Amino acid sequence: MNLSKKQAEKLVKDCINNNRTAQEALYKLFHAEMLRVCYNYLPDKELAKEAFNTGFLKVFQSIKNFDNEKGGLGGWIRKIMIYTAIDLCRKELKFNVKNLDEQDSDDYFISPSVLEKLYFEDILKNIRTLPFATQTVFNLSVLDGFTHKEIGEQLNISEGTSRWHLAEAKRKLRELLEALATNNNLPKERSEKAK
Missing domain, CATH: 1.10.10.10 (Winged helix-like DNA-binding domain superfamily/Winged helix DNA-binding domain)
Known part of the structure; x- marks a missing residue:
């Protein structure tokens, strides 16, 4: 999202102060993009929505830790969404542990x-x-x-x-x-x- 540094700072400050209008604005601003992130990791729509909602809860709970000097607000929220989706994957999945000696090719795999x-x-x-x-x-x-x-x-x-x-x-x-x-x-x- 194209927020200026000042706009992001004000939005974050208002969210820290539990301003419901600011929280709703933040949610609406990043809703579509972050839901897509969750769908990338969780093809089951219900699980993706669960990760999305949990991710936004984490965003609002930890918004006071956001540092505008370390990166943009969208990137910070995206990272939270990715890790939330991964956490849900970890709970939902049982990975088949395989040992593979094959080299991973960096060549394009589709013509x-x-x-x-x-x-x-x-x-x-x-x-x-x-x-x-x-x-x-x-x-x-x-x-x-x-x-x-x-x-x-x-x-x-x-x-x-x-x-x-x-x-x-x-x-x-x-x-x-x-x-x-x-x-x-x-x-x-x-x-x-x-x-």
């Missing part, structure tokens, strides 16, 4: 020619078909840039398990998206637009 034929919604829909643990690791690594060490610490899994889940996510997504990109698998109206 650009395949990606050109897909819509964002297609990609997101297929990410959400991944097993819950694999999807969570994929989101943390690819979407949010966490290292395997950080992912392991957040999810209480080994770095090797994190690498396995990422490799598995890439493998499955490659298969799903390459199949979808063929003209036979595109929805009819998209196939016709492509002609």
Whole structure:
């Protein structure tokens, strides 16, 4: 969100003072963006809403700790939402601990020619078909840039398990998206637009 430093400071100060109007303004300002963050980690809508609500409760409980000098208000709230979603994942998931000696490749895992034929919604829909643990690791690594060490610490899994889940996510997504990109698998109206 595009808040100036002064606007953010005033909003935070009013929230600290339990100004309900300011709290409502903060909630409305970041509602859509933070709900999307929760949906990225928790494809089940009810769990995502639970993480979102718990995350905003944490925001209001710890707003006095926000430091405008260390970063923007949106980034601070996003971090709380991510960690809240991870905490909920940790409670909801049972990770299959796997040891993997495979190297994690930094090369692109889906051909650009395949990606050109897909819509964002297609990609997101297929990410959400991944097993819950694999999807969570994929989101943390690819979407949010966490290292395997950080992912392991957040999810209480080994770095090797994190690498396995990422490799598995890439493998499955490659298969799903390459199949979808063929003209036979595109929805009819998209196939016709492509002609």
